[in-house]
């Protein structure tokens with residue numbers, strides 16, 4: 459469960475990114491985050507991953523106060539999170555398979571087991587046949603699906619995706635969204651930011667931000 463309790467974030471004297479946000483996302487829920495550029499969507503997602511801390515208020519993940527987390531606790535939090543952020547690009551000098559194996563190898567998995575899990579993750583996003591390719595040989599949408607495979611290979615409880623369909627054509631965007639929805643359907647909580655009206659129109663729940671404020675949710 460993700461809970462924001464009166465969360466504000468101020469980057470500088472005149473740089474308020476989030477204002478007094480309160481909402482709850484239940485375990486297993488799929489929620490979209492909408493709002494114009496600069497509305498605070500990335501900031502909100504980063505707070506759940508302890509990449510930014512609230513200036514005031516609390517962010518709770520499974521009851522744990524993320525803003526109060528000590529540095530040593532952050533890797534444990536992140537192990538439960540699948541992050542699909544612009545900052546975390548694929549490594550272009552390694553194969554698709556090596557990129558997806560990486561989170562497992564850094565947490566101490568044996569190479570054989572990591573490869574098996576990485577192949578299974580690539581299969582889930584429909585890219586097993588591209589395992590040996592270099593990321594740059596793939597389309598933008600395929601690269602984004604590799605990022606999803608890498609994000610879920612550790613079997614996180616929560617996926618956070620920041621504009622995963624930005625710069626993709628309609629067909630590629632649909633495949634990316636389908637891949638995310640497949641993880642939701644097996645119980646993973648998903649929070650996905652998007653500008654895409656077509657995706658948002660089809661969403662069961664949308665949290666809408668405007669200049670850092672929560673707009674009333676549509677029923």
Ligand SMILES: Nc1ncnc2c1ncn2[C@@H]1O[C@H](COP(=O)(O)OP(=O)(O)OP(=O)(O)O)[C@@H](O)[C@H]1O
Pocket residue numbers: 469470473474475493494495496497498499500501502
């Ligand atoms: N590290 C930072 N330092 C200072 N100001 C920041 C920082 N990150 C974001 N901001 C400011 O906070 C506000 C919200 O930014 P944020 O990136 O969260 O919005 P966003 O809705 O994700 O926008 P976009 O869709 O363009 O990514 C903006 O005014 C932005 O300039």
